[in-house]
Amino acid sequence: xxxxxxxxxxxxxxxxxxQSVAAEGSLQVQPLQNEASLQKGERKKGFIxxxxxxxxxxxxxxxxxxxxQVDTAGNLSFYDSEQLRAGIxxxxxxxxxxxxxTLRLFYIVDGTKLPTGDxxxxxxxxTINESTGSAASSVRIGSLLILTNETPGARQAxxxxxxxxWLQTGADVHGKVTIKNTAPPSSSSGFFPDVTIGLWPxxxxxxxxxxLVFAGNSRExxxxxxxxxxxxxxxxxxxxxxxxxxxxxVVTGVWRWVALxxxxxxxxxxxxxxxxxxxxxxxxxxRRL
Amino acid sequence: xxxxxxxxxxxxxxxxxILSLVLGVSVTxxxxxxxxxxxxxxxxxxxxxxxxxSTNYAMTTIGGEAIVGSGQSGSxxxxxxxxxxxxxxxxxxxxPSGLVAYYPLDETSGTTLADASQYQHDGTLNSPATFDASxxxxxxxxxxxxxxxxxxxxxxxxxxxxxxxxxxxxxxxxVKQTSWVPNQTMVxxxxxxxxxxxxxxxxxxxxNNSLRILLADSASDPGNNYVDTATNSWNTFNxxxxxxxxxxxxxxxxxxxxxxxxxxxxxxTVTGTLPSTLYNSTGDLSIGSFPGRGWALRGxxxxxxxxxxTLSPAEVNAEHGAQNAGTPAGLTLGxxxxxxxxxxxxxxxxxxxxxxxxxxxxxxxxxxxxxTIPAVSGSIASPQTxxxxxxxxxxxxxxxxxxxxxxxxxxxxxxxxPSSATTFYSTSGHVNGAIDVINVRLRLDIxxxxxxxxxxNTVTYTGTTIP
Numbered sequence: 001x002x003x004x005x006x007x008x009x010x011x012x013x014x015x016x017x018x019q020s021v022a023a024e025g026s027l028q029v030q031p032l033q034n035e036a037s038l039q040k041g042e043r044k045k046g047f048i049x050x051x052x053x054x055x056x057x058x059x060x061x062x063x064x065x066x067x068x069q070v071d072t073a074g075n076l077s078f079y080d081s082e083q084l085r086a087g088i089x090x091x092x093x094x095x096x097x098x099x100x101x102t103l104r105l106f107y108i109v110d111g112t113k114l115p116t117g118d119x120x121x122x123x124x125x126x127t128i129n130e131s132t133g134s135a136a137s138s139v140r141i142g143s144l145l146i147l148t149n150e151t152p153g154a155r156q157a158x159x160x161x162x163x164x165x166w167l168q169t170g171a172d173v174h175g176k177v178t179i180k181n182t183a184p185p186s187s188s189s190g191f192f193p194d195v196t197i198g199l200w201p202x203x204x205x206x207x208x209x210x211x212l213v214f215a216g217n218s219r220e221x222x223x224x225x226x227x228x229x230x231x232x233x234x235x236x237x238x239x240x241x242x243x244x245x246x247x248x249x250v251v252t253g254v255w256r257w258v259a260l261x262x263x264x265x266x267x268x269x270x271x272x273x274x275x276x277x278x279x280x281x282x283x284x285x286x287r288r289l
Numbered sequence: 290x291x292x293x294x295x296x297x298x299x300x301x302x303x304x305x306x307i308l309s310l311v312l313g314v315s316v317t318x319x320x321x322x323x324x325x326x327x328x329x330x331x332x333x334x335x336x337x338x339x340x341x342x343s344t345n346y347a348m349t350t351i352g353g354e355a356i357v358g359s360g361q362s363g364s365x366x367x368x369x370x371x372x373x374x375x376x377x378x379x380x381x382x383x384x385p386s387g388l389v390a391y392y393p394l395d396e397t398s399g400t401t402l403a404d405a406s407q408y409q410h411d412g413t414l415n416s417p418a419t420f421d422a423s424x425x426x427x428x429x430x431x432x433x434x435x436x437x438x439x440x441x442x443x444x445x446x447x448x449x450x451x452x453x454x455x456x457x458x459x460x461x462x463x464v465k466q467t468s469w470v471p472n473q474t475m476v477x478x479x480x481x482x483x484x485x486x487x488x489x490x491x492x493x494x495x496x497n498n499s500l501r502i503l504l505a506d507s508a509s510d511p512g513n514n515y516v517d518t519a520t521n522s523w524n525t526f527n528x529x530x531x532x533x534x535x536x537x538x539x540x541x542x543x544x545x546x547x548x549x550x551x552x553x554x555x556x557x558t559v560t561g562t563l564p565s566t567l568y569n570s571t572g573d574l575s576i577g578s579f580p581g582r583g584w585a586l587r588g589x590x591x592x593x594x595x596x597x598x599t600l601s602p603a604e605v606n607a608e609h610g611a612q613n614a615g616t617p618a619g620l621t622l623g624x625x626x627x628x629x630x631x632x633x634x635x636x637x638x639x640x641x642x643x644x645x646x647x648x649x650x651x652x653x654x655x656x657x658x659x660x661t662i663p664a665v666s667g668s669i670a671s672p673q674t675x676x677x678x679x680x681x682x683x684x685x686x687x688x689x690x691x692x693x694x695x696x697x698x699x700x701x702x703x704x705x706x707p708s709s710a711t712t713f714y715s716t717s718g719h720v721n722g723a724i725d726v727i728n729v730r731l732r733l734d735i736x737x738x739x740x741x742x743x744x745x746n747t748v749t750y751t752g753t754t755i756p
Contacts, residue, residue, distance in 0.1 A: 026380065026381070026382030026383075027380065027381060027382075028378060028379065028380035028381075028639075029378065029379055030378035030379070031378070032378065032379055032640075032642055032645075032753065032754040033754050033756055051380075053380060053382075067753075070712070073715055073717075073755075074644065074646075074715075074755040074756065075646050075712035075715050075755065076646065076648075076712065076753060076755070077648075077709065077710065077711060077712070078648070078709065078710045078751070079709070099395075099427055100395070100427075122753065124751070126749065136745070136746070136747045136748070137383050137634065137747070137748050137749070137750065138747055138748070138749045138750070139381045139382065139383055139636075139749070139750050139751075139752070140381075140710075140749050140750065140751040140752070141379055141380075141381055141751070141752045141753070142751060142752070142753040144753060144754065144756060146756060192756075211644075211755075211756065212756040
């Protein structure tokens, strides 16, 4: 009895759900990321382009949120912040973008209202559903604002790992370097560390812009150092006083073709020489007989 | 100013320079570039960092552009997608899963009609077919049946590997026939001229104000196997009507083909023997005709979609409802009778960002007044295997993606949708130009004690770059 009662109740849900329709969405936003510095008390202007690629007018909600990094892959989580909303003022909170048109939305960043130090915020454009339903869907795209307001947060980091193949045979020396932001996580700071990559001896040095690393977090940065070398080399990755090294056999650039030629020609030469010597010895034996 | 600063400056002022040249306005590389119609601050380096004191952002009417509101704010509307190769861009859309071809037919000039699906197999408009500005959703394409005896005057798409060829398919279109004329084709993939290569066609029937859906069982099938809708089921003209045909070759003859008109299934009768799989035609997909046979439509077609799966009645109803309200697609969890119900969606990402992430959140649990349906127990960090009959609540899984995390167990493990945006998919090294499709499936089951009602919530998909 209880089962049939339950089934009937379920049927009641069915009928209601069938009447509700959820709508899809589609949006395009650019740029996806902006970095800037604000002097004390400075206010600056910027814009993002929000495109409605759909054939119908689309109502879009525009909002500001904070973001933080949650893992070593750099994934983000977003949170509401009254202070960020006050310091990043959008021209509109809601706007209906005509079909196949772009809204160039201006905003003002006000340094006097934002927290000092590193500021991480996102401007979101989100489709608004006019209909309601079971799991009605909406899409949202964020344009990230990475700001330094007055004095930047702590810029301390260490190289914790180099991960590169011990045998390098391409057009470059490549690999990954892991860098950790050693500032206390409570400082809410973060930055893009410039990592120096060098080969010793006779190798060049280059600087790569690492990914955004939040305080207390680690990230991997890929590098590729143009190379035309042969021999055993020491790879060094450094940030400030922190460095890690790795020895590797480098056969890059033109040397890989030379090595290939040697590997191919040498056995043929040896085989030929052995054959020649054996043949000559056999011929001499035959003459003696 | 560094090298990149110069590039950004050039990219920001270049469109204005080109615009000015087109208008015949003299341009100088000054801080402010202006004409009688617009004024743009040349100091604007990229999209951020312009001088706050500058009043030179406002744009008055010019071409397809217009100021927004009073113009005091600075924001304005411009034609779609200003070109800016310096800044990364992202487009995110959500569609019912299995979409293999999608022709919104909203173009107004030229002969190319874009395929908005991930596969981008564009179609070609062939005379005497023309653009129809008054489509169901924006524009449409009008065929001119009586003057096209071969069926070449339609939108034609060359056969490709992504056309449905298996045991399941759904074809969806909006059709406006001007008056009853028998044997007029709305959508087809069936080459009738020699060498023949048939597969399927959706046409009006030979009589009785009905529809006929033909399915080929061989390349040279003359059209002996078909499904007819009931007499007078197609009797409203000069108005847009939503037609959906689903095919599932695994079902019985009577149930292989289902026809929906305006979101409602209509009765059918079968003649001949319907095949268990679609015949793999090499002919063109035709919107508005039956190539080689003629049968061109006297009327217009809009918003054509092909899926490689069979949409459920609830999904068809959702598509009709959403499009009738002006939105190109609909998603719903649909019927919940016994056991769990699912709804699959494709999150389609187009971006030139190398690293990006997708987050998901819901505004609240499914809610009807004071009653709620809880979420499943799994989390995004640790999804749990769905156990039919035991798992209750609303959950989601990822069952397809360019780099699918093993924690989803190919779509067998489910997580609750969190209340704050949480990353469920991320990738690095995305190749510019590639379109990523992330297949998401929502699944719901309820306890027998759940109180009935209209349960609602909104699921938001968020896309951002990963800095």
